[in-house]
Amino acid sequence: MAKPEIDDVTGFETTGHEWDGIKELNKPLPKWWLWVLYVTIIWSFGYWIAYPAWPLVSNYTKGVLGYSQRQVVMDSVAAAKAAQGKFREAIAATELSEIRTRPDLLNFALAGGKAAFGDNCAPCHGRGAQGFKGYPNLNDDDWIWGGEIAEIHQTIRYGIRSDHDETRVNDMPKFGIDGILEAAQINDVSEFVLSLSGKAGDAEAAERGRAIFAEQCIACHGEEGKGNTELGSPNLTDAIWLYGGSKDDIVESVRTGRGGVMPSFTARLDDVTLKQLAVYVHALGGGL
Ligand code: HEC
Ligand code: HEC
Incomplete structure (x- = not known):
């Protein structure tokens, strides 16, 4: 083997x-650089021991x-949660x-x-609570089941025509489907509505x-047709x-009786959240 050549300079x-x-010179890496490398290698052992590191088959x-x-x-x-706890306790203990x-x-x-x-x-009600057909707008001050904060609270807790025992419920007769009124009568009463x-x-x-209205409808909707929040009409x-x-929508309402369903939330949400919702929805409806 030839002797390695030494550079003169x-x-x-x-x-x-x-x-x-x-x-090309055969110069070793600088010492400081090598030391940093060794230290990081030693550091990594410490890290493996102290922190989660190696993936195993089903764990790490x-x-x-x-x-x-x-x-x-x-x-x-x-x-x-702990920071909120103070407020949540106060809400739980305070009347709506x-x-x-x-x-x-x-x-x-x-x-x-x-x-x-x-x-x-x-x-169901829309992100802005604006509602859709069959799902009421909760921003306006028009309430089917009442817009007092306690009434809203009740609606949210028990639902409407829901499977909860205390649900709000009132079924408008299916005047057309059940043959209570003839098609012509439904037409006439719809014109009156x-x-x-x-x-x-x-x-x-x-x-x-x-006349048909007076006979068939006022029990729920009232003599003047102004409705009744206790009956959800x-x-x-x-x-x-x-x-x-x-006209078509109204004929359809009289024919089928509709019967919108809103679920009960007592089992799904805690009491504090239910109260918060009642306060929020009440504020939406211009109730502040
Ligand atoms: C699965 C759909 C659905 C969901 C989810 C739902 N609602 Fe409803 N909600 C309805 C329907 C449908 C009605 C109207 C029922 C009827 O025909 O009387 C209603 C009615 C209401 C009413 C009564 C309005 C009035 O004019 O009296 C309030 C208040 C209300 N919802 C609040 C809520 C709140 C708050 C939530 C969430 C915790 C909620 N709803 C979730 C479908 C829903
Ligand atoms: C037993 C009570 C009851 C009787 C009787 C009744 N209704 Fe209703 N009506 C209701 C209820 C409750 C609703 C709400 C249904 C719902 O929210 O899904 C309603 C809804 C309606 C609607 C839809 C309103 C809307 O905002 O879209 C119309 C229209 C209507 N009724 C007309 C009549 C007419 C006309 C008669 C008589 C032929 C009549 N109702 C008899 C209880 C009644």
């Missing part, structure tokens, strides 16, 4: 590689410090109507109510419908319709 060996007269090495990101998240959730008079509780209830509304109610909110239609038919004079206010 630097005094280092060369590797024997040469390009156009330029030779946990490390002696017991650190876990999941635990960190759970701890911060628990801390947030009184919550509105205490700004700190009111703000907490509105924020919690809004979040719970987005999770539980928005699919239209006239209640000032919609011009067939005046003669509406006049014939008046809508006001038919205000031109706000759950199922639409066209």
Whole structure:
């Protein structure tokens, strides 16, 4: 083997590689650099022992410090809950109507109510509580089952025509499906209903419908058709319709009796959340 060549200028060996007269020196890595490398290797052993590191077949090495990101998240959730605990206890202990008079509780209830509304109610009532056909708008001040905060609370807790024993329920007869009224009578009474909110239609038919209304409908909707929140029978004079206010919509309502279903939330949400929702929905309806 040939003796390694020594470079005259630097005094280092060369590797024997040469390009156009330029030779490569065989210089070791700087000491400081090597030491940093060794220290990081030693550090990594400490890290493997202290922290979760190695994937195993169905698990991983946990490390002696017991650190876990999941635990960190759970701890911060628990801390947030504890911070809220004071407010939640106060809400639990305060009458619904009184919550509105205490700004700190009111703000907490509105924020919690809004979040719970987005999770539980928005699919049916819309994110802005604007409602859809068959699902009432909760922003207006028109209530089928009452807009007092206690009434709203009851609706949310027990639902409407739900499977809860204390559900709100009142079934409008299926006048067409069950053959209580003839098609012509349904037409006439529907014309009368239209006239209640000032919609011009067939005046003669509406006049014939008046008698049918008095006989079949006032028990629930009232003599003037203004409805009754205790019976969940809508006001038919205000031109706000759950199922639409066209002639066809009204005929369909009389024919089928409708019967919208809202689930009960007592079993799904805790008492504090139910109160927060009542406060939130009440505030939406212009009740503040
Ligand atoms: C599965 C659909 C559905 C969900 C989910 C739902 N609702 Fe309803 N809700 C309805 C229907 C349908 C009605 C109207 C029932 C009727 O015809 O009287 C209603 C009626 C109401 C009423 C009575 C309105 C009035 O005019 O009296 C309130 C208040 C209400 N919902 C609040 C809520 C809140 C708060 C939530 C969430 C916790 C919620 N709803 C979730 C379907 C739903
Ligand atoms: C036993 C009580 C009862 C009787 C009797 C009754 N209704 Fe109703 N009516 C209701 C209830 C409750 C609703 C709400 C149904 C729902 O929310 O799904 C309703 C809803 C309606 C609606 C839909 C309102 C809307 O906002 O879309 C119309 C229209 C209507 N009734 C007309 C009549 C007419 C006309 C008669 C008589 C031929 C009549 N009702 C008799 C209880 C009654």
